[in-house]
Amino acid sequence: MKKIPFPVIQRLSYVFEIINKLEENGIGKISSSELGGYLGQTAHTIRKDIHFLGIAGTPGTKYEIADLRRLLIDHLGFGEPKRCCIVGLGRLGEALLEQLLAIPQDAFAVVAGFDSNINRLETIRTSIELFPAYRIEKTVRKLQIELALIAVLPQQAQEAADRCCDGGVRGILNFTPAVIKPKRKGVFVRAVDVSGELRILAALAYTSTANE
Amino acid sequence: MKKIPFPVIQRLSYVFEIINKLEENGIGKISSSELGGYLGQTAHTIRKDIHFLGIAGTPGTKYEIADLRRLLIDHLGFGEPKRCCIVGLGRLGEALLEQLLAIPQDAFAVVAGFDSNINRLETIRTSIELFPAYRIEKTVRKLQIELALIAVLPQQAQEAADRCCDGGVRGILNFTPAVIKPKRKGVFVRAVDVSGELRILAALAYTSTANE
Numbered sequence: 001m002k003k004i005p006f007p008v009i010q011r012l013s014y015v016f017e018i019i020n021k022l023e024e025n026g027i028g029k030i031s032s033s034e035l036g037g038y039l040g041q042t043a044h045t046i047r048k049d050i051h052f053l054g055i056a057g058t059p060g061t062k063y064e065i066a067d068l069r070r071l072l073i074d075h076l077g078f079g080e081p082k083r084c085c086i087v088g089l090g091r092l093g094e095a096l097l098e099q100l101l102a103i104p105q106d107a108f109a110v111v112a113g114f115d116s117n118i119n120r121l122e123t124i125r126t127s128i129e130l131f132p133a134y135r136i137e138k139t140v141r142k143l144q145i146e147l148a149l150i151a152v153l154p155q156q157a158q159e160a161a162d163r164c165c166d167g168g169v170r171g172i173l174n175f176t177p178a179v180i181k182p183k184r185k186g187v188f189v190r191a192v193d194v195s196g197e198l199r200i201l202a203a204l205a206y207t208s209t210a211n212e
Numbered sequence: 213m214k215k216i217p218f219p220v221i222q223r224l225s226y227v228f229e230i231i232n233k234l235e236e237n238g239i240g241k242i243s244s245s246e247l248g249g250y251l252g253q254t255a256h257t258i259r260k261d262i263h264f265l266g267i268a269g270t271p272g273t274k275y276e277i278a279d280l281r282r283l284l285i286d287h288l289g290f291g292e293p294k295r296c297c298i299v300g301l302g303r304l305g306e307a308l309l310e311q312l313l314a315i316p317q318d319a320f321a322v323v324a325g326f327d328s329n330i331n332r333l334e335t336i337r338t339s340i341e342l343f344p345a346y347r348i349e350k351t352v353r354k355l356q357i358e359l360a361l362i363a364v365l366p367q368q369a370q371e372a373a374d375r376c377c378d379g380g381v382r383g384i385l386n387f388t389p390a391v392i393k394p395k396r397k398g399v400f401v402r403a404v405d406v407s408g409e410l411r412i413l414a415a416l417a418y419t420s421t422a423n424e
Contacts, residue, residue, distance in 0.1 A: 004419055013411045077418025084410060092311070095304035096406060103389055107411040147413055149406075170421070171413030173406070177315055188416040190409055194308060194361075194385070197402055198296060199319040200225045201359055201383030204400040206289025207216055209382070 008049045009076065013107070014039055015049070016072045019065045020106050029062035081109040082171075083145045087136065087160045088152030089115040089124055092175060096151060097126060108147055112139055116156075136160070140167025147171045154178035161189070220261045221288065225319070226251055227261070228284045231277045232318050241274035293321040294383075295357045299348065299372045300364030301327040301336055304387060308363060309338060320359055324351055328368075348372070352379025359383045366390035373401070 004012070018038050022030060032050070033043035047057040053071040057063060073079040086097050093113070100110050115121055116133035124130060131139050139145070140163075148164040150157055150172060157178040164172060165183035174180045174191040182189050216224070230250050234242060244262070245255035259269040265283040269275060285291040298309050305325070312322050327333055328345035336342060343351050351357070352375075360376040362369055362384060369390040376384060377395040386392045386403040394401050 006416070009415050009419060010412055013415045014408060017408065017411065075419070076415040077421075078411075078414070082410075082414040082417065090307065091303040092307035095302065095307060099304070099389065100406060100410075103407065105407055105410075107407075107414045146417055147410055149410065170417030171410075173409050173413060177311065186420060188413055188420070190413055192404055192406070192409065194312060194404070195315065195317055195319075196226060196229065197385050197404065198294075198312075198317075198359055198361070198383075199229065199290075200222055201385060201400055201402055202290070202294040202319045203221050203225045203288040204218070205294065205358055205382030207221060207287070208398060208400070209289075 004052045004075065008052055011039055011041065011045070011049050012052070012072060012076060015046075015068070016076065016078055017106065019068055019072075023065050023069065028065055030065055030068075031062045032057055032059070035063075078107050081105065081107060082147050083111045083143060084108045084147040084149065085112040085114060085136075085140065085143075085145045085164070085169075086110060086149045086151060087114045087133070087164065088150060088156070088175075089113050089120060089130070090151065090153075093149075093151035094124060096149060096175065097128075101127065111143055112145060114139070114160075116152075133160070133163075136163040137167040140164055140169055145169060147173070149173045149175060150180065151175040216264045216287065220264055223251055223253065223257070223261050224264070224284060224288060227258075227280070228288065228290055229318065231280050231284075235277050235281065240277055242277055242280075243274045244269050244271070247275075290319050293317065293319060294359050295323045295355060296320045296359040296361065297324040297326060297348075297352065297355075297357045297376070297381075298322060298361045298363060299326045299345070299376065300362060300368075300387075301325050301332060301342070302363065302365075305361075305363035306336060308361060308387065309340075313339065323355055324357060326351070326372075328364075345372070345375075348375040349379040352376055352381055357381060359385070361385045361387060362392065363387040 032046040036043045036046045053075050086093050113130045114133050114136050118132050121130045148169045150160050152160045154176045157176040157180050161172050161180045162183045172189045180189050244258040247258045248255045265287050298305050325342045326345050326348050330344050333342045360381045362372050364372045366388045369388040373384050373392045374395045384401045392401050
């Protein structure tokens with residue numbers, strides 16, 4: 001299979017979300033320029049991205065959403081939701097858990113939560129299974145968990161990630177301000193950098209004013 | 213002043229964070245390839261980005277960090293921290309507030325929090341001022357708040373953003389799964405899309421396995 005570059009994977013993941021929503025609303029076809037509108041990209045970029053799935057789109061004709069969906073499932077593996085865990089169930093972790101469970105997800109399913117504080121585990125009411133942190137490695141392996149969202153204290157982030165790697169996760173979403181380095185090759189790490197996002201917004205607001 | 217394209221602003225904002233940390237550690241110079249390493253970009257891209265600040269870098273020579281810092285402050289407005297508020301102080305909002313106040317910030321300062329539940333405001337212990345949600349517009353105007361982090365329930369997100377816009381914010385960071393459309397021109401909105409991030413990780417893990 002032809003290797004799909006990272007920015008294309010990123011955009012196609014978003015396309016998957018969009019067409020799922022359109023399909024729910026009974027829409028059957030979509031053009032590259034309409035998709036481009038949703039993503040803030042040109043129709044040309046979208047056609048090039050979809051070409052990686054094996055459809056050579058031509059300007060002006062629409063894609064069948066059912067075809068697109070099937071191809072995205074084939075190429076990006078969205079057929080079977082990846083199992084996901086949340087490590088750290090303080091306020092942040094619990095809020096994220098609740099947010100993720102409240103909406104139907106199309107690419108992953110949160111199946112387990114971990115916290116080092118056992119009393120904490122007993123006070124949380126949720127539909128998923130909760131475990132003490134020392135059981136991360138075994139549980140990740142047993143439940144075949146592939147994704148981990150890390151919401152522990154910054155000073156515990158690397159250790160939490162290491163345990164997840166030991167258990168076999170393939171992707172880590174880092175919600176702490178600490179930098180996480182994957183312990184194994186082939187583990188992808190992405191970070192939600194709240195300060196970084198606000199810094200970018202600060203710069204955008206300033207530069208647009210300076211240019212007015 | 214020459215208009216700086218959005219991806220350049222995004223990268224330069226990150227450069228600002230990096231050089232601040234290097235400066236704290238007593239480092240005085242950095243090359244474009246070292247900066248590129250931090251950002252996952254080529255040295256060439258970094259040199260082109262920094263060229264927007266008026267320095268024509270040449271391969272192999274290092275930038276003075278103090279110069280870079282001053283130019284980033286001039287061009288991206290990082291000299292005076294932008295005032296920021298958090299709207300919605302449920303578990304998520306309170307956790308984000310705590311996280312942002314725990315680390316010294318270089319581009320913004322959280323100065324106010326809002327929640328529609330007045331009892332909630334009384335139970336939160338924090339160093340910043342808290343207000344009921346109906347006072348968003350007046351308070352944002354009075355305190356000259358330019359950035360807002362929205363962490364309310366999805367169904368309240370647009371209204372919360374509208375009130376912030378009415379008060380005069382210039383940038384909104386949306387932490388809800390709802391889509392927020394800015395009420396006024398010139399207001400930038402960025403979203404932290406937790407499901408989207410996990411979807412991308414799922415696709416990365418799958419495609420790298422499929423290519424092995």
